[in-house]
Amino acid sequence: MKVVFLLCALCSVAAVAAICIFLFARGVPAIAEIGPLKFIFGTKWKPTQQLFGILPMIVGSIYVTAGAMVIGAPIGILTAVFLYKYCPVKVYRFVKPAVNLLAGIPSIVYGFFALVVIVPIMQILSDTSGKGMLTASIVLGLMILPTIISTTESALKSADISYFEGSLALGATKERSIFASVFPAARSGILSGIILGVGRAIGETMAVVMIIGNQTVFPKTIFSGIRTMTANIVLEMAYAEGLHLDALIATAVVLFVFIMIINLSFSCIKGNEMKQGVKNK
Amino acid sequence: MKKLIATVLMAAMLLTGLVSCSNSNDNQDGSISGEITVISREEGSGTRDAFVELFEIEEIYEVAEITEKTSVMLTSVAGNKRAIGYVSLGSISDEVKVLAVDGVNATAENVKNGTYKVSRNFNLAYKENGLSEVAKDFLKFVLSEEGQKIVEEEGYISVDTNEKYKASGLSGKISLAGSTSVGPVAEVLLEAYCELNPGVEFDVQQTGSSAGMTSTIEGACDIGMASRNLKDSEKETLTSATIAVDGIAVVVNVENTVEALTSEQIKNIFTGEITDWSEIVE
Numbered sequence: 001m002k003v004v005f006l007l008c009a010l011c012s013v014a015a016v017a018a019i020c021i022f023l024f025a026r027g028v029p030a031i032a033e034i035g036p037l038k039f040i041f042g043t044k045w046k047p048t049q050q051l052f053g054i055l056p057m058i059v060g061s062i063y064v065t066a067g068a069m070v071i072g073a074p075i076g077i078l079t080a081v082f083l084y085k086y087c088p089v090k091v092y093r094f095v096k097p098a099v100n101l102l103a104g105i106p107s108i109v110y111g112f113f114a115l116v117v118i119v120p121i122m123q124i125l126s127d128t129s130g131k132g133m134l135t136a137s138i139v140l141g142l143m144i145l146p147t148i149i150s151t152t153e154s155a156l157k158s159a160d161i162s163y164f165e166g167s168l169a170l171g172a173t174k175e176r177s178i179f180a181s182v183f184p185a186a187r188s189g190i191l192s193g194i195i196l197g198v199g200r201a202i203g204e205t206m207a208v209v210m211i212i213g214n215q216t217v218f219p220k221t222i223f224s225g226i227r228t229m230t231a232n233i234v235l236e237m238a239y240a241e242g243l244h245l246d247a248l249i250a251t252a253v254v255l256f257v258f259i260m261i262i263n264l265s266f267s268c269i270k271g272n273e274m275k276q277g278v279k280n281k
Numbered sequence: 282m283k284k285l286i287a288t289v290l291m292a293a294m295l296l297t298g299l300v301s302c303s304n305s306n307d308n309q310d311g312s313i314s315g316e317i318t319v320i321s322r323e324e325g326s327g328t329r330d331a332f333v334e335l336f337e338i339e340e341i342y343e344v345a346e347i348t349e350k351t352s353v354m355l356t357s358v359a360g361n362k363r364a365i366g367y368v369s370l371g372s373i374s375d376e377v378k379v380l381a382v383d384g385v386n387a388t389a390e391n392v393k394n395g396t397y398k399v400s401r402n403f404n405l406a407y408k409e410n411g412l413s414e415v416a417k418d419f420l421k422f423v424l425s426e427e428g429q430k431i432v433e434e435e436g437y438i439s440v441d442t443n444e445k446y447k448a449s450g451l452s453g454k455i456s457l458a459g460s461t462s463v464g465p466v467a468e469v470l471l472e473a474y475c476e477l478n479p480g481v482e483f484d485v486q487q488t489g490s491s492a493g494m495t496s497t498i499e500g501a502c503d504i505g506m507a508s509r510n511l512k513d514s515e516k517e518t519l520t521s522a523t524i525a526v527d528g529i530a531v532v533v534n535v536e537n538t539v540e541a542l543t544s545e546q547i548k549n550i551f552t553g554e555i556t557d558w559s560e561i562v563e
Binding site: 119123 | 324344346349357361489
């Protein structure tokens with residue numbers, strides 16, 4: 001039986017290894033051919049003229065992800081606080097499944113919703129086409145809510161209740177007890193929720209590509225359109241050939257490196273807890 | 282805490298109020314003005330290649346929005362008063378307004394008689410030797426009167442033919458790959474062909490023109506579909522047949538007061554030399 005478990009465990013490792021090999025085997029030679037500096041710091045993306053600079057897209061991915069965090073993280077964390085200590089049981093029965101449902105909605109549905117609802121609203125507010133960074137940030141902020149809410153809530157719940165009660169007993173208000181004594185205890189859980197949210201936001205594709213405009217220029221305002229790395233890949237994959245195709249795979253390599261950095265920082269934060277966990281075993 | 286929240290909310294309301302007041306700048310006679318939202322297809326798309334070539338555009342305006350789907354293009358134009366885009370004539374809907382180009386309306390008739398110049402060929406490409414009997418027979422069907430009638434029914438423009446097709450009774454499998462624009466009409470043609478020859482099975486993959494040509498050259502499929510003319514490198518190994526002609530329609534929002542543009546104006550809009558509708562209305 002042990003062998004079966006081992007084989008199953010190897011499946012996912014093998015999948016990651018296969019993806020790594022494919023990406024780097026095709027992407028790295030392409031980066032070398034274009035020139036690493038020209039590729040990462042190039043500001044012009046014009047495949048027909050053999051110009052492959054992805055800096056605008058790297059900037060785009062970072063801006064949009066940051067925007068999503070600014071919108072999603074506070075709402076998510078405060079929702080978790082509500083669910084943790086303020087929510088009546090009857091409301092909880094309604095809110096919790098609603099949050100979980102939000103996680104289950106396919107991203108293309110988010111994209112279409114944003115295209116027909118949020119884009120027209122942004123048109124009126126900003127006097128532009130309505131597609132751009134802010135629109136994408138709002139939608140991504142909504143999409144990462146479930147991740148942040150559930151991770152934060154479980155982190156708050158797993159913190160020792162005596163911190164909260166002790167603080168209340170000393171005369172602190174409920175808010176102060178949560179923010180000043182429970183939050184520090186649950187810090188690593190909350191942070192890892194945020195990092196998972198960043199990972200989800202930077203990797204999101206289908207919703208973003210429909211509402212962000214996809215221009216390969218640096219944005220001037222928060223309403224300007226921009227292209228993310230994921231959008232670049234999905235936009236041009238169908239028709240690309242030759243070096244153009246390899247450049248798209250190279251874009252995926254850069255994205256992959258970003259995701260690895262995010263996951264590494266996640267492991268670092270989780271590292272201490274894991275060590276403790278192993279000791280307790 | 283509550284005071285803080287109340288202040289933030291008040292500020293937000295005030296801001297929204299200010300923004301919505303400051304943004305009614307339409308002309309008084311009701312004609313369109315404001316910055317043009319240019320929407321284009323992605324680099325490498327057959328529709329974009331044809332559009333750029335026909336209007337002699339060297340480089341699409343870099344602030345143009347890019348989309349990879351016809352449906353997103355239509356929804357965006359339908360929802361934005363100041364947008365302009367282009368789609369295949371076969372896929373236009375009532376949600377958008379089709380502009381006349383150089384005074385000629387974009388209709389199938391005008392494409393066929395050559396007055397509407399913004400059109401391109403739909404091609405099927407194959408290897409001259411090594412094409413299976415059943416695939417050859419299918420090509421014969423497509424280029425017959427029966428096949429071309431279906432092309433017209435699908436909203437595209439037929440090519441001239443006076444061949445009649447007789448069911449051959451062949452059986453086997455035909456696989457097609459390529460353009461997402463040609464794919465839908467090819468599927469309808471294959472279904473009709475299979476009704477005449479019940480022993481035939483087919484398989485259509487919509488992967489894009491260039492990918493379709495590559496897999497035909499590699500032998501992964503029998504026939505490749507392209508919504509553009511073949512490149513020289515592809516012509517070395519492939520033979521092509523034009524099965525239909527498709528117009529490219531320039532579309533704007535239904536509320537737009539502009540009814541027609543010259544090809545010069547369209548070129549200037551898509552290269553970023555004209556950026557405001559008021560430059561055109563005058």
